[in-house]
Amino acid sequence: MVGGNAKYPHLLAPLEVGHVTLKNRAMMGSMHVGLEEEWFGLKKLGEYFAARAAGEAGLIVTGGVAPNFAGWVKPFAARLSNGWEVRKHRYVTDAVHREGGVICMQILHAGRYSYSPLAVAPSAIKAPISPFRPRALSNGGVRRTIGDFVNCAVRAKEAGYDGVEVMGSEGYLINQFLAQHTNKRGDEWGGEYEKRMRFPVEIVRQIREAVGREFLIIYRLSMLDLVPDGSTWQEVVTLGKAIEEAGASILNTGIGWHEARVPTIATMVPRAAFTWVTRKLRGEVSIPLVASNRINMPEVAESVLAAGDADLISMARPFLADPDWVKKAREGREEEINTCIACNQACLDHIFQNKRCSCLVNPLACYETEITIKATTRARRIAVVGAGPAGLACATTAAKRGHKVTLFEAGEQIGGQFLMARQIPGKEEFSETLRYFQTQLRLTGVEVRLGERVSAAFLQSGEYEVIVLATGVVPREVRIQGVDHPKVLSYVDVLQGHRPVGEKVAIVGAGGIGFDVAEYLTHRKEETPTSQDIAAYMDEWGVDMSHSRPGALKEAVVSAPARQIYLCQRSGGKLGERLGKTTGWIHRTTLRNKQVTMLSDCVYEKIDDQGLHLSVKGKAQVLAVDHVILCAGQEPQRALLAPLQAAGKEVRLIGGADVAAELDAKRAIQQGTLLAAEL
Ligand code: FAD
Ligand code: NAP
Ligand code: SF4
Numbered sequence: 001m002v003g004g005n006a007k008y009p010h011l012l013a014p015l016e017v018g019h020v021t022l023k024n025r026a027m028m029g030s031m032h033v034g035l036e037e038e039w040f041g042l043k044k045l046g047e048y049f050a051a052r053a054a055g056e057a058g059l060i061v062t063g064g065v066a067p068n069f070a071g072w073v074k075p076f077a078a079r080l081s082n083g084w085e086v087r088k089h090r091y092v093t094d095a096v097h098r099e100g101g102v103i104c105m106q107i108l109h110a111g112r113y114s115y116s117p118l119a120v121a122p123s124a125i126k127a128p129i130s131p132f133r134p135r136a137l138s139n140g141g142v143r144r145t146i147g148d149f150v151n152c153a154v155r156a157k158e159a160g161y162d163g164v165e166v167m168g169s170e171g172y173l174i175n176q177f178l179a180q181h182t183n184k185r186g187d188e189w190g191g192e193y194e195k196r197m198r199f200p201v202e203i204v205r206q207i208r209e210a211v212g213r214e215f216l217i218i219y220r221l222s223m224l225d226l227v228p229d230g231s232t233w234q235e236v237v238t239l240g241k242a243i244e245e246a247g248a249s250i251l252n253t254g255i256g257w258h259e260a261r262v263p264t265i266a267t268m269v270p271r272a273a274f275t276w277v278t279r280k281l282r283g284e285v286s287i288p289l290v291a292s293n294r295i296n297m298p299e300v301a302e303s304v305l306a307a308g309d310a311d312l313i314s315m316a317r318p319f320l321a322d323p324d325w326v327k328k329a330r331e332g333r334e335e336e337i338n339t340c341i342a343c344n345q346a347c348l349d350h351i352f353q354n355k356r357c358s359c360l361v362n363p364l365a366c367y368e369t370e371i372t373i374k375a376t377t378r379a380r381r382i383a384v385v386g387a388g389p390a391g392l393a394c395a396t397t398a399a400k401r402g403h404k405v406t407l408f409e410a411g412e413q414i415g416g417q418f419l420m421a422r423q424i425p426g427k428e429e430f431s432e433t434l435r436y437f438q439t440q441l442r443l444t445g446v447e448v449r450l451g452e453r454v455s456a457a458f459l460q461s462g463e464y465e466v467i468v469l470a471t472g473v474v475p476r477e478v479r480i481q482g483v484d485h486p487k488v489l490s491y492v493d494v495l496q497g498h499r500p501v502g503e504k505v506a507i508v509g510a511g512g513i514g515f516d517v518a519e520y521l522t523h524r525k526e527e528t529p530t531s532q533d534i535a536a537y538m539d540e541w542g543v544d545m546s547h548s549r550p551g552a553l554k555e556a557v558v559s560a561p562a563r564q565i566y567l568c569q570r571s572g573g574k575l576g577e578r579l580g581k582t583t584g585w586i587h588r589t590t591l592r593n594k595q596v597t598m599l600s601d602c603v604y605e606k607i608d609d610q611g612l613h614l615s616v617k618g619k620a621q622v623l624a625v626d627h628v629i630l631c632a633g634q635e636p637q638r639a640l641l642a643p644l645q646a647a648g649k650e651v652r653l654i655g656g657a658d659v660a661a662e663l664d665a666k667r668a669i670q671q672g673t674l675l676a677a678e679l
Contacts, residue, residue, distance in 0.1 A: 008298050008329055010305035015058070015312065017288060018249045019214045020102055020162060022312075024058040025305055026326045029252075029292055029314035030106040030165060030220075031347070032063030033366050034356035036078035042088045046095030047368045053101025055324035059312070060101055061165045061218065062092065064108025067152035068145065070120045071109030071173065080105070080152050086159045093160030104163040104216055105156040107149055111173025112182065113258060120145075121176050122183040122190060122199075128259050142189050145173075146202050153207040153217075163216025166203060168243075169254020174200045175222050178239070181229035181551075193235050201242045208247025218290075219248040223277045226260035226543065230551025237284050244285045252290040252314060253278045262541045263586045265317075267342035268426030269294045270532045275309040276545065282308065290314045296321075296340045296429075298329035315340075317347055320359045320366075335439045338362050339432035344582045345666050352581040361433055363670040373677055376401045382679065383408065383464040385454055385640065388416020389665045390655025391470030392437040393672030398679055399444035406464075407446050410453035414438060416472050417656075418665065420495035424516045425523050433665075456643035466650045466679060469641060470672065473634035473656035473663065478508065482607035483630075490630045491517050502626020503563050506612045508604065510569040512664070514631035515576055515587045521629075522561040522594040540593075561594040566623050568602045568614070575600060634660045 015022045028049075035041035035048065049060055066072045066079040080089065089105070096103040112121035112134040120141065121134035137145060153164045168174040176182040177199040183190045189199055200219070207217055221243065223236050231239075240251055255274045256264040263269050271294050278291040291310035295301050301313040318325055321340040328337050338361050346360045359365040364373070379402045384395040387409035395407040413419060415434045422430035441448055459467050475490045482488070491513050493499045505521055507514050538545050542556035569575055575598040576588050591598070605613040611624040636657050644651045654675055655668035 007332070008302045011298060011302045011313070012330055015288060018216055020216065022058040022102060023056065024326055024330075025312045026057055026301065027059040027290060027312050027314045028052050028057040028061065028319040029316035030061040030063055030167070031316040031320070031357070032073070032078075032351060033320075033347075034351060034354075035366060036063055036065070037076060038356070042091045044366070044369050046091040048366055049092060049101070049103060050095035050099045051323040051368050052319050053096045053099035053103070055319075055322075056326035056330065057101065057319060058326070060096060060103040061314075062103065062105045064106045064167055065152070065156075067107050067109055067148040070114065070118045070145075071111075071148070072114055072116055072118070073108070073110045074115040080155050080159070081148060083155070083158075086155050089156070089159035089161070097160070102162045104165050104218055105159070105161045106165040106167055106220075107152050107156070108167040109145065109149070109173040111176045113172055121173065122185055125182055125184070127171075136185075139187055139189070142199065146199070146206060149203045150206045150210050153215075154210050157211050157215055163218060163249065164207065165218035165220055165252065166200070166207070166248075167220050168200050169220045169222035171222075171225075171227070171257025171259055174203070175225070175254075175257060178222070178235070179225060179227070179230050179551075181225075181227055193238065197235075197239050197242060200239070201246050204243050204248050205246040216249045217247060218250040218252050219243045220252040220254045222254040222257070223281065224255050224274065224543070224547070225551045226256040226262045226264070226553060227551050228553060230257070230553075232550050233280070233547035233552075237281065240281055240285045244287050248287060250288050250290060250312070251281070251285060253292050253310075255293050261585075261589070262543055265293055265342060266344060266583050266586055267429050268586065268590075269342070270534050270537050271296065271300050272304050273534050273537060275304045275307075276534070279307075279309040280547070282310075288312055294342060296342065297337065297432075298325075298334050317342065317359075320347055320357065321362050323365075335435065336443070338436050339429065341429035341433060343580075345580055345664065348582045349580045358670075360666040360669060361436070363673050371674070371677060373397060373401060376403060376679075379403055380465040380679065381463055382406070382466045382468060383454075383459055383462060384468045384470055385459070386416065386470035386472055386655075386657065387411075387414040387448070387450075388470060388472050388655060388668065389418060389433070390472075390657075390668035390672040391416070391468070392441070393669040394468050394470060394654055394676045395446045396437060396440040396444050397673050397676035399446045400440075401676065401679075403679065405444075405446045407441070407448050408452050408454045409448070409450050412451050414441070414448070414450070420492070421516070423495055424520050426519070427516070454640075456640045456647075459640065459644060460647045460649065464649075466652065467644055468652045468654060468675065469638055469657045470654050471637045471640065471657045473660045474637045475630065476633040476635050478630050478632045480508075480604045480607060485607045485609075485628075487611075487626060488607055488628045488630065494629060495520065501563070501629070504611075504623075504625040505563055506566040506568060506623045506625045506628045507631055508568055508612075508628060509631035509633060510567050510575045510598070511631065511633060512579060514567055514569075515579065515591065517629055517631050518565050518567050518591055518596050519587070521563050521565055522591070522596065524562040556593070558593045561596070565594075565596045566599060566612075566625065567591065567596055568599045568604075568612075570602050570604075572601045634663070636660045
């Protein structure tokens with residue numbers, strides 16, 4: 001290991017697989033980013049992957065590419081089946097090889113998950129997450145589909161990929177053949193397990209035959225389906241062995257079908273929560289095994305490998321957040337890693353909205369050729385006011401470019417609202433972003449002045465050429481009779497002021513903060529965060545760690561909530577409708593399990609000693625609560641703007657100080673970064 005870091009001997013150890021030597025055990029897992037379908041997107045995709053190869057990712061796997069039209073995840077999604085499509089993939093493979101990387105292309109057939117009327121499946125059973133009923137493949141159709149997988153792999157080899165990953169998990173077509181849940185066929189591709197597993201085994205066997213020995217075949221094996229009638233553990237082992245024999249080089253771990261109701265990658269999932277699954281397969285096969293899901297820092301990856309749970313670690317989102325993840329670990333600069341906080345806000349949520357992926361903590365991700373942070377030719381004196389996410393991103397990026405930056409913060413710590421967010425059980429990862437920015441402030445030489453609430457007069461008298469107001473927000477004032485009653489608190493009183501809260505609580509406002517405050521209050525204050533307790537997590541979500549039942553599901557065990565909570569909103573419809581697509585259901589399920597009463601169509605009347613008087617869907621009632629907590633949104637805090645503008649100063653607004661409506665950290669960090677890039 002040349003120049004390796006002794007702290008990570010397992011992570012940084014090379015691995016020989018077939019004809020290639022991987023320089024370390026960190027694999028960039030497959031993730032569709034939306035560039036695949038853009039006009040000239042593969043050029044951009046090439047540079048995106050090349051940055052990760054330059055950052056020393058040991059092995060890269062592309063997002064899923066369909067082997068035929070029916071396999072599309074959605075109409076016009078990435079596909080590789082014809083000779084003329086090969087050339088554009090060269091942008092990707094050449095760019096990665098230029099940086100010394102190894103790259104495999106994932107072949108993904110969506111089956112009944114295809115968001116298209118062309119969808120096919122082993123049986124005509126509609127998926128709960130797609131409006132289209134699939135057509136059952138005929139016997140000939142199954143054989144042709146296998147041929148399409150093989151053809152796709154051959155094209156990938158022509159395009160210069162070092163191998164392919166066959167996507168056999170997450171509930172896509174191959175998984176649909178394997179599980180009785182979705183395979184009701186009576187022919188040679190259905191019935192007993194030996195027949196249901198013929199489809200993937202034939203795919204791998206025929207690909208190996210067609211591509212020869214000098215080509216990697218990774219098979220992503222669904223080791224834990226988390227759906228009723230999913231695979232048993234014995235079936236997983238049988239399949240693993242058969243896939244090895246058919247010619248696979250590496251087995252990757254798949255956890256949970258997309259329709260499963262167990263969170264497997266969101267931020268409340270404990271780190272490395274599922275590596276025990278991969279470990280169970282060790283000794284059953286002799287090819288390398290890859291562990292995945294919620295591994296985001298080098299010490300976590302190292303401990304998984306050192307414990308013998310796997311031979312390689314797959315991380316997809318962490319490489320979006322920081323292309324130099326491995327390099328920084330190797331050089332002992334892990335404090336500089338921009339850690340993926342598993343929020344899904346700019347990556348998976350974007351994919352569901354048909355938008356290009358990026359990353360909340362790294363807005364440059366997937367924009368490598370469009371946004372560049374260049375050294376400035378005209379260094380200026382810049383004051384940034386407010387050290388929340390927007391101010392931190394702006395100050396550090398501007399200083400990196402060579403500007404002389406002073407960052408003023410009224411509080412005693414950097415972080416702004418992230419200091420409140422990270423106290424929510426399951427959001428502890430937000431601390432990593434503050435650690436990252438703290439390190440960047442030091443490295444870029446920003447002058448940080450904490451505990452200084454600056455005034456317009458002070459800023460006017462300074463010699464700042466540009467003043468950036470990143471002063472955030474103030475909670476919205478609510479007009480309800482009795483709002484100044486002692487039992488009324490704001491979320492700031494609770495999360496920042498740590499004011500005591502009674503046993504019965506009504507929360508006014510069910511946006512992101514209302515949901516988070518409800519989650520916070522379902523836990524007891526004296527409870528230490530339990531979000532890293534893997535066994536407790538599996539119990540809470542009904543995962544059977546013994547895998548004694550098909551699909552590994554069992555009855556969930558939910559601990560009693562610390563309080564009786566009412567979560568209220570004025571509008572109609574489901575609460576939390578505007579929460580992220582990939583995480584909203586988790587927040588709703590958690591609160592439902594904690595018996596939180598969710599009330600929509602509320603009209604608030606008054607607050608008095610009795611509690612909160614309101615009508616719900618026209619019916620008057622009193623919620624006899626000890627406290628009413630206001631989480632009713634926010635307004636921009638920009639009192640400094642007018643006097644500074646009147647004094648003729650160049651003033652810029654970012655984050656909540658600019659627009660508070662629908663503000664989140666994604667916009668705050670992106671706006672701060674983009675402003676600094678142009679100053
Ligand atoms: P802020 O974070 O509000 O920072 C403004 C800073 O300016 C503060 O530190 C303040 O002290 C300082 N300041 C103000 N005036 C002055 C002055 N005159 N002089 C010096 N300093 C001053 N967002 C997400 O994207 N995902 C989430 O999951 C999420 N969860 C959240 C959970 C909670 C409980 C909360 C409260 C917020 C959450 N948010 C989340 C929202 C996110 O934190 C905000 O969108 C983000 O912090 C806004 O960044 P900002 O820099 O604009 O403002
Ligand atoms: P928000 O999402 O705008 O929600 C405000 C809530 O207050 C709504 O339920 C709204 O619904 C209610 N409300 C608005 N005006 C009111 C009034 N005058 N009286 C009573 N109720 C009122 O704001 P937030 O919850 O404060 O969150 C702030 C930002 O932080 C959000 O934009 C969010 O993106 C971000 N955040 C994100 C997450 C996340 O997980 N991604 C978590 C926390 C925060 P009704 O009008 O129907 O009552
Ligand atoms: Fe990770 Fe959030 Fe960035 Fe996605 S957007 S890569 S989950 S930090």
